[in-house]
Amino acid sequence: MKHKITIVGLGYVGLPLARLFATKYAVVGFDIDEDRIYQLQKGIDDTLEISEDLLKSVLLEKKHSDEQVGLFCTSDLSQINDSNIYIITVPTPVDKHNHPDLSPLFTASETVGKIIKKGDIIIYESTVYPGATEEECIPIIEKISGLKFNTDFFAGYSPERINPGDKEHTVDKILKVTSGSTAESADIINELYKSVITAGTHLAPTIRVAEAAKVIENSQRDINIAFVNELAKIFNLMEINTSDVLAAAGTKWNFLPFKPGLVGGHCIGVDPYYLAQKAQEFGYNPEIILAGRRINDSMAKYAASEIIKLMIKKNIAVKNAEILILGFTFKENCPDVRNTKIADLIAALQEYDIDITVFDPYLSKIQCGGYANFKSVISESDLDNKKFDLIIKAVDHNKFQGFHFKTFLKDSGIIFNLKEFSEFLLL
Known part of the structure; x- marks a missing residue:
């Protein structure tokens, strides 16, 4: 199965991941910040995580033709409706009372819910508490898409391990924890990350275990x-x-x-x-x-x-x-x-x-x-x-x-x- 990947959220976590996957896959980077997309399409990353030369080496000016390898960045929802892997990498902050604010995650889930198809896989990388993926996010996708979880679509959790400003421990050099909602989807997700992460992967037994590992x-x-x-x-x-x-x-x-x-x-x-x-x-x-x-x-x-x-x-x-x-x-x-x-x-x-x-x-x-x-x-x-x-x-x-x-x-x-x-x- 040939994967076409959409990364939702092109910040400190999403962009390095999108750039890495774009060396082997057709990748669309999606972000609601139109100014951010404009800058990225010119090869400019204001977070300074990806150099201009490295970014331009994978950038495509237009959306992929067929299964063309590379990265195309967009804020247009219609440009990401033909992917089969969706990876969500939006921020998960706290509010002024230090209570978790999952609103960016919910918005991203709503976005994916509008476009996913049968057989698609949604992977979350944003830091959450154990249970958030299956208890909070998946119901949103089910409601909006009308599809049934673990029958029509599947999910996984692979916690981000980005260290901003660190040019030595880049995303490909940090061992990646992976997980999936079924045994088959877990294997697909693990193999997907293993194909680009040179440090290797660790397949956690459940999504909740992977979520807990990240937060601790x-x-x-x-x-x-x-x-x-x-x-x-x-x-x-x-x-x-x-x-x-x-x-x-x-x-x-x-x-x-x-x-x-x-x-x-x-x-x-x-x-x-x-x-x-x-x-x-x-x-x-x-x-x-x-x-x-x-x-x-x-x-x-x-x-x-x-x-x-x-x-x-x-x-x-x-x-x-x-x-x-x-x-x-x-x-x-x-x-x-x-x-x-x-x-x-x-x-x-x-x-x-x-x-x-x-x-x-x-x-x-x-x-x-x-x-x-x-x-x-x-x-x-x-x-x-x-x-x-x-x-x-x-x-x-x-x-x-x-x-x-x-x-x-x-x-x-x-x-x-x-x-x-x-x-x-x-x-």
Whole structure:
């Protein structure tokens, strides 16, 4: 059976996957963002996950003729009604109350429900709680399509493992978990991914197992980071350098090398809430998971308080102080600002009437949205040799290597390393 694939959602997850599949299959990339489609058809990926040359190597200007291999991007629903594999890769965020927001997933399911045919397979990659695919999404497809699940169409779940900004661990080099709603569909799905994933696949016994595996991956990281964040608070009180402690402890073969810091983004800071809410529906309150979330969500305010204490200790006037923050995105070498905790840090500092300037070379590549309550620059030259009372090393972009701290620091100025929640001393 020759597969024709449609990827629904062309963001950080969908585009790399579509590009990879397009090396061997006829692939249509579908997204409701017409501007995004326009840019992609020109070979431009604003997320910076796929280079222009790599994207153009698989791009087709027109929809496939017969079974032509390559990628055609569109926002036109009529252009995707002849596929037999539909892979949904839309975001799954939380709302302002940290409750899972599945509305993008429901909308994508409605879209697929309008066009699927008998024998088609729908695969979900978006992070969800166990049971969401079969209990929440499939009924939508059944209702709109009029087709019967596991009789007329089939489903699978293969959790995304994209690491934004990471050019080493790309989608093809990360082992892929797969699953299907029947034994036959599971084999088809597993073989499909195995044909492009060089790292191999792991076929989970059920969709719910695959969903659970994904949601605990990031929950585990969140809890481990919360632990070292708590250690940083403790050791700061003891006036012990946390990095030195972790380096010493890391000499043991089975010590896990986690570092303190702010936890933002669309995965680690979000996924634990999906598992927590589902657990609560079963009458269980997940204490460790939610405790980790509370610790990590508190770290921006903690960092702000440490900064203020350091300024007072160094006799720097807090009110109207001028601070430069290096980095705004949620992680290094990535233009993604979703759920960035640097915004929380800025908000906490501005309660003290502090003047904030942000230097992030990726800010010109992204939509800042509501993050407009500070001055921003995208290059060192834009700072115009201005002097600051304090510089915060917030996000370790490679582009910051060789940054001239002394040029932009007042004689009495200081540097704060957000990765250690402490003063950084220049050699």
